[in-house]
Amino acid sequence: MMTPFFSHGFLLLVGLCYLLPGTQATYEGLYNDSGINRFHCRKVALTVSNVSISLYKQMAQKSRSGNILFSPIRVVASILMLSLGAKGKVSQHILEALKLNKTGLPEAEIHRCFQYLLHAINQATEVTSLKSGNSMFIHQDLKLVDKSLETIKDLYFSEVIPTNFRDSNRAKAQINNYMMKKTNKEIVDMVNELKNDTFLALMDYIVWNGKIISNFYCQFIKMEDFYLGRKQTMNLPTVNNVGVYHLFQVSNLSSTVLVHSNGQGSVIAYFIIPDNIKLHQLEQRLTYPHFRQMIQKFSLRMVKVHIPILSLSETYDVESVMDLLGITPVFNEEANSSEIMQNTPQKSFKVLSKAMLTLDDKGTNPTKGPCLGQKQWSDLPLVKLNRPFLIFIQDLTNNIPLLLGRVVDPRK
Structure with missing residues (x-):
């Protein structure tokens, strides 16, 4: 019988298989093609918009009162980022849950479109008072493959920061200080709790003033x-x-x-x-x-x-969002053959998406x-x-x- 961690964390584990030695990056040539079809990318954005309404309705059902605030483009980008390198039918399962398979675009082009869309947001920050981005904190004992590191940075503009999660208090302080500095002190205390057996913490944010x-x-x-x-x-x-x-x-x-x-x-x-x-x-x-x-x-x-x-601020655990979207691990021989499944001990992870909005x-x-x-x-x-x-x-x-x-x- 599988342990509780694998029942919830398998997706993240297989998504990280491309970070370890001996595994091939599925998308190693993804960012080499600079040709972007803007019409296709707007189709991807339109699909995310449609999905966002369905996701909002499910959030509203779970919380009948109180504020709701999330960033559809940032949440979906986080899920796709974590799916990079997934084996078997896992990545296809994710695309179907996000309705991105209905765009008719190859998986690689969908990732390229997110590269284009996120770049457009980043370019607009000076004009629109918009800040957005993400940072991935990886346990320092994990060795990163250079090509995989480039994929993370180039496709999703993410920074990868080695972290000693065994000292959970120091790791939490490192993450919070880093996010505070990155957002000019607009985001404080991004993480409130962190286990000492964590191997990954992905912090995603958007701030609109x-x-x-x-x-x-x-x-x-x-x-x-x-x-x-x-x-x-x-x-x-x-x-x-x-x-x-x-x-x-x-x-x-x-x-x-x-x-x-x-x-x-x-x-x-x-x-x-x-x-x-x-x-x-x-x-x-x-x-x-x-x-x-x-x-x-x-x-x-x-x-x-x-x-x-x-002045609104909400933080969501992306794993709970994946549950609402129906994204669950697919267990089969092909997926379980992942090298990381055989060699990686059971560990915890933290994936958060924070949205902040002010209007004055x-x-x-x-x-x-x-x-x-x-x-x-x-x-x-x-x-x-x-x-x-x-x-x-x-x-x-x-x-x-x-x-x-x-x-x-x-x-x-």
């Missing part, structure tokens, strides 16, 4: 009630603003949609506010084609908005007093994000789904 900017020099902060449900409210700092937004109704979702852009780059945020239905009903109805239909409704207009200052008016020049009562603004539509809503942040250049979540408490 959005700004609420008035196009008409009418903006100030006011304390307003945010309705939590069941007659509960909390008083929050809220940006009152006159700006240019996309605003429309989606009748089959019974919701108001406000689309916000910083005016820089192509990153936009959809705020989906249920009108006369409960948030859970909206979650059940939502599909990714709704977002594609929304794009067709885009029409800029002047709007008065009240948006609470957002810092860096802008708010007006000294209320201006929304002025006559020229009286006929403008008013939108208040004063109750739980959904948020979806996307890079439109390649349809990359950056963040998806539910906002119940804007300050967690």
